[in-house]
Structures are given as structure tokens and as C-alpha cells.
Amino acid sequence: MGPLEHLPVLMVVIFFCGAFLMPLLxxxxxxxxxxxxxxxxxxxxxxxxxxxxxxYQLGPQLYxxxxxxxxxxxxxxxxxxxxxxxxxxxxxxxxxxxxxxxxLGNELKEELIGWYYTLYALLVGSMAGIALTNDLFNLFVMxxxxxxxxxxxxxxxxxxxxxxxxxxxxxxxxxxxxxxxLGVAMLYMATGYLNYDYLHGSLVEAIALYPRNLxxxxxxxxxxxxxxxxxxxLHVWLPDAHASAPSPSSAMLSGLVIKIYAFALLIxxxxxxxxxxxxxxxxxxxxxxLGSLGAMFGSIYAMLQTDLKKMLAFSSxxxxxxxxxxxxFNHEMALxxxxxxxxxxxxxxxxxxxxxxxxxxxxxxxxxxxxxxxxRNLPLTMAAFAVGSASMIGLPxxxxxxxxxxxxxxxxxxxxxxxxxxxxISSLLNAVYYxxxxxxxxxxxxxxxxxxxxxxxxxxxxxxxGMIVIIISGVFSRPAVVLLEDAVSRFF
Amino acid sequence: MEDxxxxxxxxxxxxxxxxxxxxxxxxxxxxxxxxxSGGAIFGAxxxxxxxxxxxxxxxKQVSPQSASILESGGALGFAxxxxxxxxxxxxxxxxxxxxxxxxxxxxLFSSGAIFIITLFLGAxxxxxxxTLFYNIIEGEKKDGTPEKHSG
Numbered sequence: 001m002g003p004l005e006h007l008p009v010l011m012v013v014i015f016f017c018g019a020f021l022m023p024l025l026x027x028x029x030x031x032x033x034x035x036x037x038x039x040x041x042x043x044x045x046x047x048x049x050x051x052x053x054x055x056y057q058l059g060p061q062l063y064x065x066x067x068x069x070x071x072x073x074x075x076x077x078x079x080x081x082x083x084x085x086x087x088x089x090x091x092x093x094x095x096x097x098x099x100x101x102x103x104l105g106n107e108l109k110e111e112l113i114g115w116y117y118t119l120y121a122l123l124v125g126s127m128a129g130i131a132l133t134n135d136l137f138n139l140f141v142m143x144x145x146x147x148x149x150x151x152x153x154x155x156x157x158x159x160x161x162x163x164x165x166x167x168x169x170x171x172x173x174x175x176x177x178x179x180x181x182l183g184v185a186m187l188y189m190a191t192g193y194l195n196y197d198y199l200h201g202s203l204v205e206a207i208a209l210y211p212r213n214l215x216x217x218x219x220x221x222x223x224x225x226x227x228x229x230x231x232x233x234l235h236v237w238l239p240d241a242h243a244s245a246p247s248p249s250s251a252m253l254s255g256l257v258i259k260i261y262a263f264a265l266l267i268x269x270x271x272x273x274x275x276x277x278x279x280x281x282x283x284x285x286x287x288x289x290l291g292s293l294g295a296m297f298g299s300i301y302a303m304l305q306t307d308l309k310k311m312l313a314f315s316s317x318x319x320x321x322x323x324x325x326x327x328x329f330n331h332e333m334a335l336x337x338x339x340x341x342x343x344x345x346x347x348x349x350x351x352x353x354x355x356x357x358x359x360x361x362x363x364x365x366x367x368x369x370x371x372x373x374x375x376r377n378l379p380l381t382m383a384a385f386a387v388g389s390a391s392m393i394g395l396p397x398x399x400x401x402x403x404x405x406x407x408x409x410x411x412x413x414x415x416x417x418x419x420x421x422x423x424x425i426s427s428l429l430n431a432v433y434y435x436x437x438x439x440x441x442x443x444x445x446x447x448x449x450x451x452x453x454x455x456x457x458x459x460x461x462x463x464x465x466g467m468i469v470i471i472i473s474g475v476f477s478r479p480a481v482v483l484l485e486d487a488v489s490r491f492f
Numbered sequence: 493m494e495d496x497x498x499x500x501x502x503x504x505x506x507x508x509x510x511x512x513x514x515x516x517x518x519x520x521x522x523x524x525x526x527x528x529s530g531g532a533i534f535g536a537x538x539x540x541x542x543x544x545x546x547x548x549x550x551x552k553q554v555s556p557q558s559a560s561i562l563e564s565g566g567a568l569g570f571a572x573x574x575x576x577x578x579x580x581x582x583x584x585x586x587x588x589x590x591x592x593x594x595x596x597x598x599x600l601f602s603s604g605a606i607f608i609i610t611l612f613l614g615a616x617x618x619x620x621x622x623t624l625f626y627n628i629i630e631g632e633k634k635d636g637t638p639e640k641h642s643g
Binding site: 006009010013016017019020021022023024027063064065066067 | 560561563564565567568571572574575577578582583584585586587589590
């Protein structure tokens with residue numbers, strides 16, 4: 001076995017090792033903690049790039065933990081789709097972490113920062129595990145780690161709002177995991193397998209024998225992943241949790257954590273469930289409609305918010321709706337659009353939360369109405385906010401347009417122009433609440449009323465990186481789209 | 493609480509509880525139990541000392557600092573044992589396939605890497621129970637870091 005063969009598991013294990021090293025190092029060698037975390041995240045990114053190359057050359061790869069072949073052992077799988085998710089995951093978590101280095105001292109007590117690094121590494125590692133695994137029970141374990149660490153990076157701030165929000169999140173997310181486990185039990189009962197590929201093979205026969213059980217399992221999966229990814233009627237935990245958390249946590253949660261569950265739903269629905277299962281009952285249709293409702297109502301709620309971070313949180317509910325629409329259309333173009341939006345929205349929303357974090361860091365302002373005229377004092381930050389807003393609305397030149405374009409193409413090719421109208425209306429709604437902030441920030445006649453602290457250069461540099469990525473994703477979208485076309489072509 | 497009966501009983505019982513905890517940990521691959529249950533039993537004995545005597549006496553057995561070091565160390569050990577298998581040429585967490593010596597079935601040392609992992613797991617669970625206990629006892633401090641607690 002060459003060393004490269006172990007890369008899939010190393011991408012997960014490196015984070016878990018790092019996570020458990022952090023408390024020890026923070027005690028004895030505090031200065032090397034942060035560089036080590038950056039090194040771990042960068043190493044994972046390099047590994048993902050190496051894997052991308054080898055997947056292009058050799059095709060999908062499987063890894064058996066402990067050398068036990070499936071259906072007994074845990075299997076990890078690397079294919080283009082998962083590598084795409086991993087690349088998004090590692091780039092963005094490295095980027096958010098560099099921002100967090102400066103912002104955390106502002107929001108957390110000094111002695112908690114080491115634990116924050118631990119939680120961060122566990123969170124990224126578990127998300128990598130969710131993306132890589134090829135086994136339902138392993139997915140459940142990784143989802144649990146992800147859910148608990150995601151709650152903990154909210155509640156680590158220890159003010160009243162954070163504790164309340166993270167408790168609400170914990171309960172609802174535990175409900176989601178419970179539904180998931182019940183669904184897994186149903187599938188296991190009917191087939192006797194937990195491995196995706198084996199399940200896929202045996203479900204074809206099992207549908208005829210146990211149609212109700214399997215339908216229930218599918219419904220439970222929709223509820224489970226829907227709760228965790230904040231699909232429209234199950235989103236109630238998200239606004240409080242994402243708005244009250246420290247800004248790096250908000251960026252992480254809104255940028256990546258909700259996406260990874262949407263991705264898991266995609267994998268389960270396209271890789272595990274055979275096409276026959278989705279024909280009898282319109283499961284895709286349900287996801288599609290819930291996604292569309294989310295895209296509309298998330299935006300409508302966001303318009304009513306007065307708190308900047310809460311507005312961004314509600315906007316995430318709208319944007320995750322697009323991703324679910326992409327999954328629900330069951331069409332290649334739309335799925336590419338949805339997956340592209342996973343990456344684009346992860347960058348954009350993370351950057352908007354970072355910009356909000358910079359605004360809070362520099363001025364302490366959280367209310368949207370207090371931000372009039374802030375553009376003259378924080379030009380770069382508000383420029384980043386403007387670029388992010390443009391991408392959220394889907395203006396040309398930003399990544400947001402590309403994903404909405406492919407979604408709409410998919411809708412048209414399916415002969416359902418109604419959903420194009422929904423995408424258009426919700427884009428307009430996005431403009432209604434994002435644009436006034438940008439316009440008032442730059443064109444307000446009076447002076448900005450609050451004192452402005454100087455912003456550290458590192459924070460501004462991370463914002464510039466975000467702007468560059470958003471514009472590149474809008475102008476040079478071809479390579480990523482080609483990768484996604486290769487990745488999803490096997491489903492259709 | 494100054495209760496002679498409780499103190500005397502727990503002083504008598506604690507060594508047996510700890511021995512039993514270790515027994516359950518090392519026999520994890522042979523009998524019901526293992527790292528988690530054994531570690532919980534061992535941790536409970538340390539909590540019993542702290543409850544029946546006082547927090548200082550409990551901290552003298554295992555201080556909150558060393559508990560939190562053991563906690564991270566145990567988990568790290570688990571992960572590194574898995575990595576050791578990779579270094580030895582097997583898959584991650586491979587046991588016999590990576591060349592860990594497997595004894596005769598039924599012997600105490602008959603499970604290769606599982607034995608090492610169970611030991612780490614036991615240390616981790618026992619120290620986690622202690623850490624949780626101290627965190628709950630001193631929850632009012634709202635601190636979250638065990639090293640800050642005087643115990």
C-alpha cells in the first residue's frame with residue numbers, strides 16, 4: 001500500500017489528532033497552537049488537491065477502515081462529487097480560521113481559545129467525515145460529532161442569548177439525528193446493509209417487499225436532514241443560533257455546516273435510493289417545494305429584521321432553499337446549479353458574516369439602521385459587503401448568478417418555468433433587503449454616528465480574499481462547472 | 493459532609509471499585525464491558541471519594557488538571573494507535589492485518605490493538621467523568637476550563 005492510498009482517512013484523522021492535541025499544547029506551548037491549526041487545515045487542503053488529481057487519473061477510490069471490506073467494515077469513498085465538497089470545506093474553513101485568529105480574542109475569554117481550536121478541528125473533521133463516508137452508520141456518528149461541536153462553538157461565548165440559542169439548536173438537532181437513526185434502522189431492517197453501495201443494490205428488491213417501511217425511512221431522512229440544514233418549515237433554530245454566535249462560528253455554521261447536511265441528503269437520495277424508490281411517491285417534488293418556499297420565506301423574514309447578523313441568518317434559510325431546489329429538480333443542470341451554490345453561498349455568506357464581525361469589532365454596531373454612512377469609515381469592509389450582496393442577489397459578475405442560471409436552465413429544461421419565476425422573485429426580495437444597506441452605507445448624507453476602531457490587516461485581507469473568490473467564481477466558472485458535470489453525470 | 497459511616501464505607505469500597513474498573517477495562521475483548529464501562533466505573537470511584545470526603549481529597553487522587561490532560565491524551569492515543577497501523581503497513585485502525593500480535597483466543601492479551609485502544613478509552617472515560625463532575629460542581633464559575641478550578 002502506498003502512502004497516497006491512506007489520504008481519504010488521513011483527511012479526517014488529522015483533524016481528530018489535532019483536536020486532541022490542542023488542549024495539551026494550549027497548556028504547555030500556547031504560541032504554536034494557532035500555527036499548528038493553520039498547518040493542519042492547509043495539509044488537509046493539499047491532501048484534497050492530491051486526491052482530486054488521482055481521482056481524475058484513476059477514477060473513484062474506496063478505503064476500508066481496518067482492512068475490513070464492506071458490508072462489515074466502514075468504507076470511505078472518494079469521487080469527484082465528494083472531492084468538490086472537500087475542497088469547498090477545506091478552503092473555507094482555513095480562510096475562516098485565519099479570520100478567527102484575530103476575531104476570537106475579541107469575543108472569547110483567553111483560556112477558552114484553546115478549546116475553541118479543539119471544537120473547530122472536530123467540526124471540520126466531522127464534516128470531512130460526512131462528505132467522505134460510504135456507510136450510513138458512520139454518517140450518523142459523524143453527524144453527531146458535527147451537531148455537538150456546532151452547538152458548542154455557539155455556546156462557548158456564554159452569554160444568555162448564546163446559551164439559549166445553542167440549547168434550542170441542540171434539542172432540534174438531536175431530534176433530527178433521532179429521525180435519521182430511525183430511518184437507518186428501517187433501511188437496515190429491510191436490507192441488512194449499511195453500506196451505500198450494498199444498500200443501493202438490495203433496495204431495488206426490498207421496495208417490492210416493504211414499500212411502507214422504506215417510504216417512512218425516506219420521509220425520516222427528509223425531516224432529519226431538513227432540520228439540520230434548516231429547510232424551510234424546520235428552520236426555527238437557525239436565526240437565533242447563527243445570529244448570537246461569535247462571528248467566526250456564524251461564518252462556519254452558515255457557510256458550511258448547513259451545506260454539509262444538504263450534501264448528505266443529496267448523497268443519500270441519489271446514491272443510496274434507487275430511482276424506483278423516488279418514482280412512487282413524489283419525494284423530489286416535496287424537497288423542491290419546500291426549497292422554493294424556503295427561498296421565498298427566508299427572504300421575506302430577512303426583510304423584517306433590524307439586527308444585521310439576524311438578517312444574514314434568515315437570508316441563509318432562503319439560500320439553502322436554492323440548494324434544495326437543485327436537489328429536488330432531479331435534473332443535471334439544476335443539480336449542478338445547486339452544488340455550485342453550495343460553494344458560492346459558502347464563500348459569500350461566510351464573507352458577509354466576517355464583514356458583520358468586522359463592523360461589530362470596529363464600531364460595536366449591530367442594528368442595520370445605525371449603519372448609515374458607515375461606508376466612509378470602513379470602505380473596504382462595506383465594499384466586501386456590497387460584493388457579497390451582489391452575489392446573494394445574483395448580479396452578473398458574481399458566483400450567485402452562475403448557480404441561479406444553472407438552476408433556472410434546469411427548471412426550463414424540465415418544462416417548469418414557474419420555478420424560474422420563484423427564483424426571480426426571491427432574487428428581487430434579496431435585493432430589497434441587501435441593497436438598502438449598501439446604498440445607505442455609501443450614499444448617506446450625514447456622518448456615521450459611532451466611534452470606529454482601526455481594523456486589523458489580517459481581517460481585511462480575509463475579506464479581500466473573499467471578494468476575489470466571489471468574482472472569480474462569477475467570471476471563470478467553467479472549470480468548477482466542468483468538474484461538477486463530471487461529478488453528477490453518473491446520476492442521470 | 494462529615495459522616496463517619498459514609499467515609500469508612502467508601503474508603504473500604506473504593507479500592508475494590510477501582511480494581512473492578514480496571515478488570516472491566518482490560519477484559520473488554522473477552523467479557524461484557526470494555527473501555528467505556530470500565531472507565532465509567534473507575535471514574536465513579538474517584539467521584540465517590542470527592543463526594544464522601546471533600547473536593548480536596550478528591551483532587552488529591554486525580555487533580556482536575558491531570559484529568560483534563562488524561563482526557564485529551566486518551567483520545568489522542570486512540571487516534572494514534574489507528575495511525576500506528578498505517579505506519580505498520582495496514583489500513584487505518586487495522587489490527588492483525590497491520591501486524592499487531594494476536595495471542596491465543598481467550599487469553600488476556602489476545603486482541604492486539606484493541607487492548608491498547610481499550611486502555612486509552614478507559615483512561616479517557618474515567619477522566620472525562622471526573623472533569624464533568626468538577627465542571628458541574630463548580631458550574632457557577634461559568635468558566636468551562638477545568639484547569640481554573642481549585643477543586
